Amino acid sequence: MLGKTANGLFWMYRYMERAENTARLIETGQRIALTRLNQSDDEWASVLQSADCLHGYRAAHDEISRDLAVDWMLRSKDNPSSVVASVNAARQNARLVRTAITGDVWEAVNSAYMALKRTLARKVTERDLPSALRLIRHHAALVRGVTHGTMLRNDIYDFARLGTFLERADNTARILDVKYYVLLPSARSVGTSLDNVQWESILRSVSAKGGFRMEYGAGGGPREIAAFLILDKRMPRSLAFCAGKLRDNLDYLGSEEDAGVLSREKVASLEDRLKSKSIDEIFEYGLHEFLQTTLEDLSGISRQIEQDFRFYA
């Protein structure tokens, strides 16, 4: 496969994953806004921060409001991580790797692009927001589904998966990091409605509410939530799960020749850290520090993959 193609696949799937994650973050923000009792827009700052676009937002707007924040994350051309920008970038990469993906996958990406272009052509009203967000999730699911159902399990698929899980791990780590203080034992004031809302928002941001309830019933507090999203290998958006997938796909890529040795080493050290620590040890070490190191690891792995597989040179 061409290095350029591997690069295109990697980023096409990163951007699709990002579009979906951003939509889910908006959904969470909106949910909190609707269920809280006080009248402030504070929550949107942390939502913007979770989506890694607070900085750009501040450069463009003086104050934070629901309308502006939603529009920034959904449609802004000045925000390279907005849903519109992500889907455009995913499609642009899909065009570039048109020969590597199946016709079904291309059509799914293209129809996502066409549908969102129509729906997000104008500012989305509060009333239309739920259906717009549903549309994004629906199309992202479609792309994932046809990828799973039609693509050959070869190196093409491996690069697609690497992009998906790098982006996902990055996203989960960021959401946890923005909210880490709610999870700290010192801030624990079990039973207050504020905490419940905050915890639930974390679980909702990563579509983990159902899974968590299945696992912990009505119980479970911040410690369990952190463990679930960091260490649980059955939770498909947890850091441990994503790291495992990164390892698997790099192993497949390396099975023929000794390609990607350095990438594999980096993933192995991330996995070791996730395996060797219990959640209490992570809290002891410092949740924020742990997540920061993880984010650095992830971007290091991304750069190493670029080099190992000659994305650019």
Added chain:
Amino acid sequence: MWGRDAQLRAPYKNFFDWFDQEDPKRLRAKNREAEELFRLTGITFNVYGRSEAEERLIPFDIIPRIISGSEWAKLSRGIEQRVRAINAFLHDIYHTQEIVKAGRIPREMISQNEAFQPKMIGVDVPGGVYTHIVGIDLVCTGPGEFYVLEDNARTPSGVSYMLENRETMLQMFPELFSKNRVQPVQQYPIDLRRSLAACAPAMAEGDPTVAVLTPGIYNSAYFEHAFLADQMGVELVEGHDLRVIDGRVAMRTTHGYQPIDVLYRRVDDDFLDPLNFNPESQLGVPGIMDVYRAGGITIANAPGTGISDDKAIYSYMPDIVEFYTGERPLLQNVPTWRCSEPDALAYVLDNLEELVVKEVHGSGGYGMLIGPTSSKKEISAFRKKLKARPKNYIAQPTLSLSTVPIFANSGLTPRHVDLRPYVLVSPDGIKITPGGLTRVALKKGSLVVNSSQGGGTKDTWVLEE
């Protein structure tokens, strides 16, 4: 079809039996469905000169153009003869130039032709093939009466439309294909790959590595480049993916550089190699011409083939066919006046309002005059241009072209069309896909079929006899 004699021609009979039973409302809905299908598959072309590379659809007409098997058999014999002659001509003019020595073509027509490529002199191309892919543009004046308008011997485009038009028709009107025995076209990509592989250089080992070279995603025909690479199952590369290593052209893969044996390039000669041609080019591969001359790669089509589809050379095609095949040409040329010749120029200037005048190196329907549909002002402006540079022009009569029906809101209505069959050449022989691309002038009375100027396309059926 309901040509000049307003009579149904035989090949359309089955189709019209079906059509007459159809509800026009349903057909109109199908028309919209077709457009949606095209958008989804991404069969679009990019429009140049727009701020945001805009993607547009070429209008598709749901009424197929139907050619009988016997008509096609006759036509394809003519095409094969012509393509054989073109390859022999190219070999000759880049070697001993027997045709010039024999006095059949003036020397300056070759030596002073912009499309003549001095770097190709004396080069022995792999398999002796110059034009691996040819698209011959034909028009029809009556049953079985085809004229060649143009021989596209550089990088003819549009074959993806031929394939996708058929795919769309199969999806929309499957019942039509059980009532009519239509010769298939879907084997084209596999034929193309085999044909290209058969032209691999002698040093290629095992199954030759084929790749398609595109200028990139902003090129107007990018969809087609990706489509063909995908359908052939080969890599789609850009200049910056390639590099000359150890006398081979190699592509950067995830496992390092791998040599390419056959490069189907959709990049013009001029941009192919900044070291040998246009030094400003970012699209090509520095040094690829040197590899090519040393026999390290096959470039399809070969550089320098443009001289054979040049409009000035076109008027010599009957001589060229006769000279190399020893046979009378089976396909007719449109009578052509070369404005470089004083007598011809005088005639053309006297009859501008009845003639079509074209630039020798023009393409895409630009820079031409269609006398009968032009105003006095346009004609007099063109007259000035023609007098200033007569060598730059040729003129042809306007043929009374036959029409085929298209589906309009008001029902069926006649329009002018052309036909571009696609021809593959390899040492194993010449292969012509039955049918080709039918382009249609959607404006009433118009003769211009180019997609850049409002033309559309339709599916082309060759019936099994």
